[in-house]
Amino acid sequence: MAEVLVYVDHVDGAVRKPTLELLTLARRVGEPVAVALGNGAADTAATLAEHGAVKVLTHEAAEYADYLVVPKVDALQAAVEAVSPAAVLVPSSAEGKEIAARLALRIGSGIITDAVDLEAGDEGPVATQSVFAASFTTKSRVSKGTPVITVKPNSAAVEAAPAAGAVEALSVTFSAQATGTKVTARTPRESTGRPELTEAAIVVSGGRGVNGAENFSIIEALADSLGAAVGASRAAVDAGWYPHTNQVGQTGKSVSPQLYIASGISGAIQHRAGMQTSKTIVAINKDAEAPIFELVDYGVVGDLFDVVPALTEEIKTRKG
Numbered sequence: 001m002a003e004v005l006v007y008v009d010h011v012d013g014a015v016r017k018p019t020l021e022l023l024t025l026a027r028r029v030g031e032p033v034a035v036a037l038g039n040g041a042a043d044t045a046a047t048l049a050e051h052g053a054v055k056v057l058t059h060e061a062a063e064y065a066d067y068l069v070v071p072k073v074d075a076l077q078a079a080v081e082a083v084s085p086a087a088v089l090v091p092s093s094a095e096g097k098e099i100a101a102r103l104a105l106r107i108g109s110g111i112i113t114d115a116v117d118l119e120a121g122d123e124g125p126v127a128t129q130s131v132f133a134a135s136f137t138t139k140s141r142v143s144k145g146t147p148v149i150t151v152k153p154n155s156a157a158v159e160a161a162p163a164a165g166a167v168e169a170l171s172v173t174f175s176a177q178a179t180g181t182k183v184t185a186r187t188p189r190e191s192t193g194r195p196e197l198t199e200a201a202i203v204v205s206g207g208r209g210v211n212g213a214e215n216f217s218i219i220e221a222l223a224d225s226l227g228a229a230v231g232a233s234r235a236a237v238d239a240g241w242y243p244h245t246n247q248v249g250q251t252g253k254s255v256s257p258q259l260y261i262a263s264g265i266s267g268a269i270q271h272r273a274g275m276q277t278s279k280t281i282v283a284i285n286k287d288a289e290a291p292i293f294e295l296v297d298y299g300v301v302g303d304l305f306d307v308v309p310a311l312t313e314e315i316k317t318r319k320g
């Protein structure tokens with residue numbers, strides 16, 4: 001069976017959930033070989049093995065933390081040359097997409113970004129994407145070189161699939177460009193204690209209907225009752241009610257959670273573009289004719305200032 005490289009997104013050895021989802025998809029198209037780089041790379045091996053990695057290629061070097069993405073691209077290229085994989089899978093984070101694009105260019109391969117599903121095909125992996133502001137769902141495959149595919153978080157379940165996960169050191173020679181752009185300082189964002197928006201299993205978003213920055217506290221309370229991330233429409237962001245980092249949509253972030261709750265959001269095409277691939281969509285809107293109701297699984301016609309606090313209380317009660 002052909003090997004499939006999976007780029008490991010981890011923080012000091014703690015593997016992030018989108019990588020475990022990639023392992024589920026990788027097992028459909030071949031034998032997953034994980035590539036873990038930087039501080040704590042070897043510490044990822046046990047988790048990766050539990051989720052199906054037959055092998056874990058590791059390389060630790062200060063360059064991965066001290067410089068931007070090029071050292072990681074150098075390492076992935078070395079892994080491609082060592083393994084000759086059937087595909088390379090990378091999480092669809094901002095960094096992941098930059099790494100994937102640079103890698104595809106380096107190895108002269110085609111690339112598919114923001115896939116939401118992956119299956120084996122007669123001529124290589126077939127990826128599903130939601131394109132043109134979610135107007136179409138397409139299935140495509142890379143016809144040139146080694147397919148490089150980025151996959152959006154929450155596109156697959158995390159599955160236990162014990163495998164050998166043998167750790168092997170990857171031999172990497174950094175290119176001249178690797179040390180071209182040095183990171184001089186990192187300023188961690190103030191933690192809200194909520195999950196990262198693009199990775200969250202549940203997202204609760206507020207729009208113009210929330211009617212003020214101070215009212216976002218009811219959206220946050222609902223989010224916290226569910227362990228969810230908070231999103232916002234562009235109207236709410238442009239009004240200065242919520243940070244741009246939380247904007248969902250065409251010019252914001254693209255999310256694909258198990259559950260997306262839109263409150264006071266009309267459902268403009270540019271908003272849909274960032275959330276339409278969510279597995280279950282719930283909308284709360286006082287206008288029964290709001291376009292968002294065209295795509296929901298469950299719709300509540302009502303005033304969000306009544307519905308959202310009531311929902312929060314009900315969830316808290318049921319959780320005990």
Ligand code: FAD
Pocket residue numbers: 206207208209210232233234235236247248249250251252253263264265266267268269270271274284285286287290302303304305
């Ligand atoms: P509105 O469209 O004003 O809708 C507010 C909704 O709240 C209404 O349906 C109303 O019935 C409801 N409401 C009001 N009060 C209550 C209440 N008390 N209880 C319940 N419901 C209530 N938009 C994005 O979101 N993300 C993007 O990334 C994005 N990118 C864009 C890029 C371009 C190039 C352009 C042109 C536009 C973009 N937009 C984007 C803007 C988009 O077109 C819409 O203007 C925006 O999504 C509207 O936000 P909204 O739904 O919050 O506001």
